[in-house]
Amino acid sequence: xxxxxxxxxxxxxxxxxxxxxxxxxxxxxxxxxxxxxxxxxxxxxxxxxxxxxxxxxxxxxxxxxxxxxxxxxxxxxxxxxxxxxxxxxxxxxxxxxxxxxxxxxxxxxxxxxxxxxxxxxxxxxxxxxxxxxxxxxxxxxxxxxxxxxxxxxxxxxxxxxxxxxxxxxxxxxxxxxxxxxxxxxxxxxxxxxxxxxxxxxxxxxxxxxxxxxxxxxxxxxxxxxxxxxxxxxxxxxxxxxxxxxxxxxxxxxxxxxxxxxxxxxxxxxxxxxxxxxxxxxxxxxxxxxxxxxxxxxxxxxxxxxxxxxxxxxxxxxxxxxxxxxxxxxxxxxxxxxxxxxxxxxxxxxxxxxxxxxxxxxxxxxxxxxxxxxxxxxxxxx
Amino acid sequence: xxxxxxxxxxxxxxxxxxxxxxxxxxxxxxxxxxxxxxxxxxxxxxxxxxxxxxxxxxxxxxxxxxxxxxxxxxxxxxxxxxxxxxxxxxxxxxxxxxxxxxxxxxxxxxxxxxxxxxxxxxxxxxxxxxxxxxxxx
Numbered sequence: 448x449x450x451x452x453x454x455x456x457x458x459x460x461x462x463x464x465x466x467x468x469x470x471x472x473x474x475x476x477x478x479x480x481x482x483x484x485x486x487x488x489x490x491x492x493x494x495x496x497x498x499x500x501x502x503x504x505x506x507x508x509x510x511x512x513x514x515x516x517x518x519x520x521x522x523x524x525x526x527x528x529x530x531x532x533x534x535x536x537x538x539x540x541x542x543x544x545x546x547x548x549x550x551x552x553x554x555x556x557x558x559x560x561x562x563x564x565x566x567x568x569x570x571x572x573x574x575x576x577x578x579x580x581x582x583x584x585x586x587x588x589x590x591x592x593x594x595x596x597x598x599x600x601x602x603x604x605x606x607x608x609x610x611x612x613x614x615x616x617x618x619x620x621x622x623x624x625x626x627x628x629x630x631x632x633x634x635x636x637x638x639x640x641x642x643x644x645x646x647x648x649x650x651x652x653x654x655x656x657x658x659x660x661x662x663x664x665x666x667x668x669x670x671x672x673x674x675x676x677x678x679x680x681x682x683x684x685x686x687x688x689x690x691x692x693x694x695x696x697x698x699x700x701x702x703x704x705x706x707x708x709x710x711x712x713x714x715x716x717x718x719x720x721x722x723x724x725x726x727x728x729x730x731x732x733x734x735x736x737x738x739x740x741x742x743x744x745x746x747x748x749x750x751x752x753x754x755x756x757x758x759x760x761x762x763x764x765x766x767x768x769x770x771x772x773x774x775x776x777x778x779x780x781x782x783x784x785x786x787x788x789x790x791x792x793x794x795x796x797x798x799x800x801x802x803x804x805x806x807x808x809x810x811x812x813x814x815x816x817x818x819x820x821x822x823x824x825x826x827x828x
Numbered sequence: 829x830x831x832x833x834x835x836x837x838x839x840x841x842x843x844x845x846x847x848x849x850x851x852x853x854x855x856x857x858x859x860x861x862x863x864x865x866x867x868x869x870x871x872x873x874x875x876x877x878x879x880x881x882x883x884x885x886x887x888x889x890x891x892x893x894x895x896x897x898x899x900x901x902x903x904x905x906x907x908x909x910x911x912x913x914x915x916x917x918x919x920x921x922x923x924x925x926x927x928x929x930x931x932x933x934x935x936x937x938x939x940x941x942x943x944x945x946x947x948x949x950x951x952x953x954x955x956x957x958x959x960x961x962x963x964x965x
Binding site for chain 2: 558562563564570571572573574575576577578579580582583586587588590591594595635636637638639640641687691692693694695696697
């Protein structure tokens with residue numbers, strides 16, 4: 448089967464943008480990706496796009512050009528961006544298409560996400576009695592994980608400190624000010640043991656990628672990282688996920704473990720070969736747990752790895768080099784694409800003060816409601 | 829006005845006599861909570877879950893949730909509440925509000941017992957009950 452490359456990457460800064468719709472931001476990100484690839488919209492054979500709360504992705508078409516291309520709206524919960532990339536990857540890998548765009552944008556109101564129980568097949572009382580909150584889920588999961596595997600609050604503070612430091616080096620980030628670990632740890636508690644600064648916020652932003660087959664890339668004289676793997680996996684029975692009224696005492700493997708294992712198999716490479724990673728950090732504890740779920744370490748080893756700076760830029764495995772969701776916020780439709788944008792920029796050596804030297808393989812992992820995970824692996828080429 | 833449960837087929841009884849209602853799948857005996865409703869309901873026998881278990885995970889809800897939360901009061905009088913998962917004999921772990929004097933002093937594996945609590949009082953004066961677990965002294 449043909450190889451797939453990312454030959455253009457564009458982003459609209461994450462954060463809050465009064466006076467701009469999510470759609471406006473999406474169109475800008477696509478134009479930036481096309482300009483990066485040196486191509487016009489009318490060359491695109493397909494697009495896969497998604498937005499969770501900012502309207503139909505298809506609405507970009509009148510702005511960019513009604514060329515008759517195949518356009519698919521992607522809606523896959525928190526993995527919407529990752530699923531748009533996966534769809535584009537398979538469209539080209541299958542040999543049906545040579546060139547197209549994956550994109551995502553979003554614009555959420557302030558404050559924690561509120562979910563409709565019935566939309567997710569859950570009873571009303573679950574939402575009414577105050578059990579249906581993403582913040583609670585993350586608090587519950589990391590509380591048990593810390594108690595079981597010896598992770599300290601200090602580690603959560605260090606992860607937050609790293610995120611805001613990396614964010615201060617990143618043009619597309621929202622949070623530009625470093626925050627020290629003491630401030631993070633002593634901030635107002637949101638869902639114990641997680642404080643205000645340990646959580647990311649819903650935000651706005653957009654990202655887009657132009658993908659091409661290797662033959663088309665050569666014909667165009669373009670270049671870009673190769674997509675070695677893309678996988679989406681959903682939860683197994685009894686798994687502790689966002690919005691689970693009941694679970695099993697013996698936990699099955701997580702969607703992130705399933706997706707990363709599938710991706711490593713596709714890439715014929717293992718976690719030890721990754722040079723950097725963008726991991727879902729809805730809150731500081733999610734980064735801790737996803738390190739182990741992706742196979743980068745055993746449960747509990749994060750405590751020493753984080754303390755010795757292994758996950759900082761310059762460390763053995765830099766994680767969330769652009770500050771992740773913590774520093775960029777989480778516009779659901781765009782978040783997974785931001786991770787892949789960051790990896791593509793890193794592998795092309797375009798990251799200035801946050802550049803990871805000599806990186807060859809980069810993993811990205813997005814996790815979220817209702818219990819699914821998307822993993823992609825890029826290789827420098 | 830008599831107290832009423834917040835939902836049908838969620839629990840029976842009140843206080844120490846309360847029992848959560850679950851479903852046992854007719855084909856394989858798997859226990860699911862809550863009891864499914866609608867067409868799925870036929871696939872399950874109604875069973876009551878054991879009222880005692882151990883704490884599996886916990887957190888404290890520190891801000892008043894947005895809707896669909898339908899608790900009493902507003903942001904000005906909101907009281908943080910603990911929530912958690914309680915492991916019951918038979919391998920099912922249920923999510924629950926926790927009634928505790930000191931929610932910050934909870935510990936994993938602590939013995940817990942089912943109870944009911946007044947969740948809110950409706951405009952007609954009727955009390956709406958939900959289930960909760962409390963630490964066993």
